[in-house]
Amino acid sequence: MTAQAPDVVLFGGRRFWVTAVDGVGLFDPAEHGLEPGPMHTGCYRGYICEYAVVERRLVLRGLRLGSAAEPPPLGGVRPRRDDEWHYRGTDVPTAFTGRLLIGSGTAADLPYLNMGFAPAWTYRRVHELTLRAGALLTADDCSAELAAVRAAIADTAARPAPGEPTREWISRTFSLTYDYSWPGRS
Numbered sequence: 001m002t003a004q005a006p007d008v009v010l011f012g013g014r015r016f017w018v019t020a021v022d023g024v025g026l027f028d029p030a031e032h033g034l035e036p037g038p039m040h041t042g043c044y045r046g047y048i049c050e051y052a053v054v055e056r057r058l059v060l061r062g063l064r065l066g067s068a069a070e071p072p073p074l075g076g077v078r079p080r081r082d083d084e085w086h087y088r089g090t091d092v093p094t095a096f097t098g099r100l101l102i103g104s105g106t107a108a109d110l111p112y113l114n115m116g117f118a119p120a121w122t123y124r125r126v127h128e129l130t131l132r133a134g135a136l137l138t139a140d141d142c143s144a145e146l147a148a149v150r151a152a153i154a155d156t157a158a159r160p161a162p163g164e165p166t167r168e169w170i171s172r173t174f175s176l177t178y179d180y181s182w183p184g185r186s
Contacts, residue, residue, distance in 0.1 A: 002041040004117050004174065009102045010052040010061065011127065011139070016102035018051075019120040020181035023098010025134070027051075027060045032074055032092075039066035039084050044174075051094070053129070056136040060092040093134055100129045101142070101181055107150055116173025119181040121150040121157070146182065153183060 007018040007026075027049050029036050036046025043066070050062035065071055065085040073079075075090035103123025110122055120126045126146045130138040160169035172180045 003115060005043045005048050006117055006176075007049040007051065009058075009100065009129070010050070011102060011129070012053075014104055014125075016104045016125075016127065017118065017123070018100060018176065019103050019118060019123070019126070020101035020178045021098065021176045022178055023096055023100075023131070025094055025096035025098070027063070027092065027094060029063075029065070034065060034071050034074070035067065037066040037068055039064070053136055053139075054091070058094045058096055058129075058131055058134050058136065060090055060094060061088075062090060063087040095134050097132050097134075098130075099178075100131070101178065102127050102129065103146075107147075110150075110154060115170065117176055117181075119157070121146045121153065121182065142182075145185075149183060157183075 009016045009018060029047055034047075039046055039048075046066040048064040049060055051058055052061040060075075063074065063086070065079065065087070067085055070081070071079055071085055074087045075092040077087050077090050079085040079087050101120045103118070103120050103126045105124035107122055107124050120142070123146070124143065126142045128138075128140045128142050129136060130140075160166050178185055
């Protein structure tokens with residue numbers, strides 16, 4: 001199993017990685033006539049989104065897409081190809097309603113966890129964004145709370161909990177749930 005490439009959110013002049021999603025309305029390739037294909041083992045779903053918070057709205061700024069054939073334009077932008085297809089400067093609005101947990105800056109002294117998505121507690125800077133229909137309602141700095149979580153669980157989080165089947169733990173690491181990313185927070 002391989003660590004997965006997360007979606008990106010440009011927020012407050014910084015680049016953050018999405019660690020948890022609780023809501024609906026993020027970019028869905030199928031809704032735009034796109035059919036993601038294999039990219040690499042670090043991206044099983046076949047696409048990686050780059051979002052930005054612009055004037056308190058969440059927009060899709062760019063997209064990396066696995067596809068054998070050239071995909072159609074997105075938001076008036078034609079894709080370019082290198083290892084995979086890239087859309088840049090799309091500014092496609094999202095209708096996301098819910099919460100996003102985003103992190104940046106890998107914390108020091110972490111256990112080896114090279115599988116699935118990195119949980120929020122593995123980052124030094126963490127924010128929780130609350131949105132309604134793509135509009136940013138709140139942006140809370142949760143870095144101190146996640147540092148406390150990290151201190152409490154870092155020794156045990158890189159393996160299944162006692163009695164937890166390995167298959168379930170692996171499945172959990174490939175999720176973007178709050179339960180996995182911020183244990184104890186719902």
